[in-house]
Amino acid sequence: MRILHISDTHIGGALYFNKEMLEGILGETIKQKFDLVIHSGDVTQGGRRQEFEQARKILSRVDIPLIALAGNHDARSGGLYLFKKYIGPLNGVLEIGDAVIIHVNSAFEDSDQGRVGMVKFDMMRKALNDYSEKKIKIIVLHHHTIPIPMAGRERNVLTNAGDILDLILKEDVDLVLSGHRHYPNIYQIENTVFINAGTASATKTRYGDVNSYNIIEINERTRRVRTVRLDGKAQGFSFPKRKKRIFSDFGEREFRAVHIANTLISDSRAFLKRNFLNAMDTIKKLSPDLLVHCGGIVREGIAQDYEAAVSFMEELEVPVVYTPAGRDINYLGYYLFPTYFGSIDQRYSNENILFQGICSTQYDSQDGIVGPSQRKLLLKKLKTPEKTKAVFLHHNVLPISHSREKGLLEDSGDLLRELVDAKIDLVLTGTSSHPFAAQIGDTIVVNANSLSSVYQRSVFGNSFNIIDIYEGAIAVFEVNSLWGRRRLLGIWERNNSADDSRL
Amino acid sequence: MNLHYPAFYDLKRPVREVMTKRLIGIDSKATFREGVAKMVEFSISSLVITNGGDVVGFITDTDVKRSVASGLTPETKIEQIMTTDLITVNISASVRKVLETMSKNKIKHLLVTEKGKVVGIVTVRDLEHMVRQKLETYISRE
Numbered sequence: 001m002r003i004l005h006i007s008d009t010h011i012g013g014a015l016y017f018n019k020e021m022l023e024g025i026l027g028e029t030i031k032q033k034f035d036l037v038i039h040s041g042d043v044t045q046g047g048r049r050q051e052f053e054q055a056r057k058i059l060s061r062v063d064i065p066l067i068a069l070a071g072n073h074d075a076r077s078g079g080l081y082l083f084k085k086y087i088g089p090l091n092g093v094l095e096i097g098d099a100v101i102i103h104v105n106s107a108f109e110d111s112d113q114g115r116v117g118m119v120k121f122d123m124m125r126k127a128l129n130d131y132s133e134k135k136i137k138i139i140v141l142h143h144h145t146i147p148i149p150m151a152g153r154e155r156n157v158l159t160n161a162g163d164i165l166d167l168i169l170k171e172d173v174d175l176v177l178s179g180h181r182h183y184p185n186i187y188q189i190e191n192t193v194f195i196n197a198g199t200a201s202a203t204k205t206r207y208g209d210v211n212s213y214n215i216i217e218i219n220e221r222t223r224r225v226r227t228v229r230l231d232g233k234a235q236g237f238s239f240p241k242r243k244k245r246i247f248s249d250f251g252e253r254e255f256r257a258v259h260i261a262n263t264l265i266s267d268s269r270a271f272l273k274r275n276f277l278n279a280m281d282t283i284k285k286l287s288p289d290l291l292v293h294c295g296g297i298v299r300e301g302i303a304q305d306y307e308a309a310v311s312f313m314e315e316l317e318v319p320v321v322y323t324p325a326g327r328d329i330n331y332l333g334y335y336l337f338p339t340y341f342g343s344i345d346q347r348y349s350n351e352n353i354l355f356q357g358i359c360s361t362q363y364d365s366q367d368g369i370v371g372p373s374q375r376k377l378l379l380k381k382l383k384t385p386e387k388t389k390a391v392f393l394h395h396n397v398l399p400i401s402h403s404r405e406k407g408l409l410e411d412s413g414d415l416l417r418e419l420v421d422a423k424i425d426l427v428l429t430g431t432s433s434h435p436f437a438a439q440i441g442d443t444i445v446v447n448a449n450s451l452s453s454v455y456q457r458s459v460f461g462n463s464f465n466i467i468d469i470y471e472g473a474i475a476v477f478e479v480n481s482l483w484g485r486r487r488l489l490g491i492w493e494r495n496n497s498a499d500d501s502r503l
Numbered sequence: 504m505n506l507h508y509p510a511f512y513d514l515k516r517p518v519r520e521v522m523t524k525r526l527i528g529i530d531s532k533a534t535f536r537e538g539v540a541k542m543v544e545f546s547i548s549s550l551v552i553t554n555g556g557d558v559v560g561f562i563t564d565t566d567v568k569r570s571v572a573s574g575l576t577p578e579t580k581i582e583q584i585m586t587t588d589l590i591t592v593n594i595s596a597s598v599r600k601v602l603e604t605m606s607k608n609k610i611k612h613l614l615v616t617e618k619g620k621v622v623g624i625v626t627v628r629d630l631e632h633m634v635r636q637k638l639e640t641y642i643s644r645e
Contacts, residue, residue: 171520245623248551487523
């Protein structure tokens with residue numbers, strides 16, 4: 001199946017819309033053979049009637065199936081009503097041969113933010129369940145699920161992106177198409193390819209970029225995406241399906257790290273002492289080479305919490321590296337953290353492996369940001385000869401289920417792209433209190449649940465992670481704090497860089 | 504104390520939503536001891552037995568206990584112990600179908616297939632999270 005994927009046309013915007021550009025792109029449907037055109041939203045500039053009339057006129061020239069979504073711009077001025085009238089339904093399911101395409105509206109009136117509400121989430125899940133046997137499953141949303149680079153502060157990822165990502169991965173969706181940020185970007189996470197289109201015809205591009213669109217070829221085995229930039233430069237990527245499910249020969253274990261977060265040590269009821277003590281006992285028995293604490297050591301950055309934390313943590317006779325959460329540096333924490341737990345950006349290395357911490361927190365705020373200067377410094381620190389490299393920080397770089405997108409680093413789009421491009425083996429995070437592990441490109445992103453606080457979101461209960469590095473694979477387990485029961489979150493082959501190859 | 508939880512598991516949901524999509528396996532030429540060591544290392548209650556990438560058998564902790572009780576030595580080849588008659592369920596089958604198949608065959612582990620190939624596993628444990636969480640919330644409250 002061949003799909004022409006366009007986005008963010010902004011039809012009618014007197015300053016922004018380039019009509020000739022769009023007509024040229026749509027003309028490709030006559031020159032080349034496509035099965036479908038997908039427009040992933042922001043059809044019009046301002047959701048006004050005249051703009052929708054013009055849009056209908058332009059889009060009606062496409063004589064193959066077309067799916068168009070409403071974007072945040074279309075939802076302005078009561079535009080969602082007009083969208084249905086002039087363009088088509090806001091949500092829907094289209095079957096073409098072996099493929100099913102599910103498109104869901106993520107825009108709501110007069111807001112640039114995106115969300116898929118509970119009714120639509122259930123609709124999406126039901127459609128995926130109903131079409132579970134389809135060989136190709138495609139989801140289209142205007143707003144992006146995965147943070148986009150070069151798009152400034154991450155504010156417009158879907159508010160429930162974590163749940164959407166979880167559903168997409170569980171249901172083995174093949175493609176997720178989005179737009180919104182006017183910057184083309186592609187990732188493969190597990191077996192799903194997330195494709196963001198740039199703008200097809202708005203002059204409002206980012207970083208002086210040009211207009212672009214995607215040509216997607218998909219079959220049961222592979223997914224090819226060609227981003228055509230209108231300055232004549234095109235980039236192609238191929239994403240074969242990762243078939244390996246059974247791991248039987250991956251050599252000896254080289255390293256074991258235990259990954260924890262949000263212990264919230266304090267006198268308060270928020271700190272579950274029994275869960276903490278049991279977990280520490282389990283950790284001792286696991287004899288890890290390193291413990292990585294991704295922040296939330298204490299409940300507040302006050303002396304008595306730090307004193308308690310020091311006495312609890314010193315029981316462990318393993319090397320520990322810490323990175324602070326906002327709460328760790330609040331109040332007197334800015335002084336107590338370095339006094340009791342060491343420098344802000346900590347690092348562990350031996351001849352084979354490097355764990356590099358990076359501070360993502362600020363005073364009196366739950367929001368995380370790394371910033372361009374610190375990111376640059378981080379990449380410099382990662383230019384070392386070790387075979388395996390891991391970065392750890394408090395805030396999330398991928399959205400976590402059952403939480404709002406607030407845990408995401410504000411510059412998660414940029415940091416994620418840089419770490420994935422640098423083929424960093426592991427990125428460990430520790431907020432949003434839900435376990436998560438998935439491979440994006442060649443990088444495995446792991447989030448730790450809260451080890452011992454009442455504020456956690458997993459039905460498995462408070463937990464921590466084990467990261468076992470073998471010669472041929474990396475395995476991640478979640479271990480229940482109270483019982484020590486273990487479950488595999490994932491196991492991935494090491495050094496399989498062939499999957500995301502530039503054509 | 505009674506805590507009420509929403510129904511996390513709709514019986515109509517496909518098994519692909521609740522299954523584990525990665526399996527730990529061992530070569531059929533390995534010994535019983537090596538197999539059990541792998542089960543201990545990964546803290547898992549079952550193991551798939553492979554031969555050149557294909558699944559040829561399966562053992563669970565019940566098979567391990569039975570083998571020890573019957574006097575088999577640790578150096579016995581795992582292929583002599585494994586079950587070769589694999590009970591499977593399709594990846595698109597419902598959770599209801601999983602429960603039916605498990606109860607009909609009196610088993611707690613079920614291999615999941617897609618296009619005839621084993622692609623994962625679903626166990627009773629995967630369906631127990633809710634109950635466990637309910638218990639834990641009670642125990643952790645002091």
